[in-house]
Amino acid sequence: MSSSSFSQIRSQALSLEKQTESLLSKYSQYQQSSSQSLESTEDESHTKQQINDILGKRTTIINKLNRISESSINESSLSTSKLQQISRHREILQDHWRAFNRITSQLTDERNRNNLLFSVQSDISYHKQQHQRRPGQAGSTEINDDPNAYILEESQRADNVNSIADRLLQGAMNTRDELINQRQFLQNAQVRIMSSLQGVPGINVLISKINTRRKRDTLILASVIAICIVLLFFV
Template identity: 45%
Template sequence: MSTAQSFVTIRSQAISLETQAESLLSRYSSFAQTTSSEQTGEERKLDKQLEDALFRRQEVIEALSKVCNENPNISASKLSQLQRHKEILQEHWKSFRNIRSSIQQERNRLNLLFNVKNDIAQQQESATDNDLVGNEDDYYHNESRRVDQSHSIVDRLISQAWETRDEFSSQGSILQNANNRVSATLQRIPGINQVIKKIGTRRRKNAIILATVIVICVLILFFTW
């Protein structure tokens, strides 16, 4: 087989594998849009087929490069075609890795969200159970504290009432003693009662005079206004 025929035959294989890889990449990219929490059998199978197809293309391109290297008179157009096949293979490898990485990242995100939701649900359930026990204990504790406070208030009120009663009794005794002293003093000083009566009479007269003046002033203001 001539070099030209070998190049054409091998290149046709490379073109066929490129077409196959493009179809597989298109199907594989759909898993990045609808990622599940676990890898499905179809996704695993397609991932393996695509990786094998790219490795086969790499082998074909290496064979094509060998043909070009063994023929020093190879045309520039064939070298350009070989370079183009290499570039397309690199692009497909890059797309394959990017899609695989996107699927894995999305799967990790879904699993993380699922785990977080489970943790939150477990914490809420645990918190609810603890709250039921805690609320019951708090209720009895608060009620006991209220009863103690009520007893303390009643005790303070009773103590204050006894103190007030004692103060009233003490003040009554003091007033009674003062009254007795005044009465005894009045009895010992002759004529003091007459003086007190005169003072009281004078105060009443002054009060009557002051009241009369106020009434007259009010009447004058009322009639002259």
């Protein structure tokens, strides 16, 4: 593939990156309404699917850029800057995947908490109504007077609460794993930067010259200050 093909495919990657940022911004706004909604809206589900599809397309595009780089190595037609561009596109894609998963996890956790609170409030309201109806209505406490039925209901509620707690715990574990992955990513980025600096011809010599000149300038300045102080004593 030619350099023009690389530019065309990269322009698609840039366009999709902008679309992803816009959709992620829109998707994050649903966190404000998640406290009032127990289920995701149709618009939210559509936005989530759009982001997922675009991220998949960007993965395919980056794979195409990688194939171009592999086919152009022997021809020496792919510059170092283009290789860096491919690496940058990959890093941005990983950042967007992390942001997307983080927002999705937060929305899920918030709705799980709301569902738990709604379930508890409903149970409290139900028992209050049954307690108020008990003195004046015969037969209204038939369910409450059955110990087995009451135990079964409480067992089902306990199972529901345990299920929600398990999902919340799983979300926390996913968040922890994501933080560990981010730390590993930063460490890998630092290693790549150091490797790139070491691979640039003459970079070590340049840094050494800069340090030598700085020491020389410091020594000259210190000498001038010392001479001025000595002269002040003799004047």
